[in-house]
Amino acid sequence: MSAQKQAPGPPHQQYTFEVDGISTDLVVTQFANKWFVVLTQYKKIGSLIESCIDDKETGIYSVRVLFGDRKKENLSFCVRALTEAASKQAPDSEKSFLFGLALKDDSPEHILKIVQEINQRHVFA
Numbered sequence: 001m002s003a004q005k006q007a008p009g010p011p012h013q014q015y016t017f018e019v020d021g022i023s024t025d026l027v028v029t030q031f032a033n034k035w036f037v038v039l040t041q042y043k044k045i046g047s048l049i050e051s052c053i054d055d056k057e058t059g060i061y062s063v064r065v066l067f068g069d070r071k072k073e074n075l076s077f078c079v080r081a082l083t084e085a086a087s088k089q090a091p092d093s094e095k096s097f098l099f100g101l102a103l104k105d106d107s108p109e110h111i112l113k114i115v116q117e118i119n120q121r122h123v124f125a
Contacts, residue, residue, distance in 0.1 A: 046102035
């Protein structure tokens with residue numbers, strides 16, 4: 001687990017942690033109207049997926065794959081889980097999300113472990 005010092009540019013946080021023995025990098029950048037979240041286990045981005053919260057009370061989220069494999073439904077699950085985690089950490093935020101993902105293991109169990117790691121860091125607060 002490591003965080004790096006703030007560099008010039010938009011506010012961001014960078015972490016490296018292990019999930020099931022796989023090194024995982026997380027970079028969360030806050031722009032005026034959007035969060036840009038890179039979550040990678042390959043040191044690169046494989047898919048770009050956009051999400052927004054349609055209704056916080058009912059937990060309805062829109063997810064749209066911009067680049068990458070649209071058939072990987074687990075990536076949509078991942079984005080929905082991350083969007084939900086972010087909405088709980090920053091309940092007053094109206095920002096949408098852009099996720100850059102590249103996961104070696106995209107099983108729901110693995111994704112939930114990643115979400116737990118992110119929740120411990122409160123990166124969207």
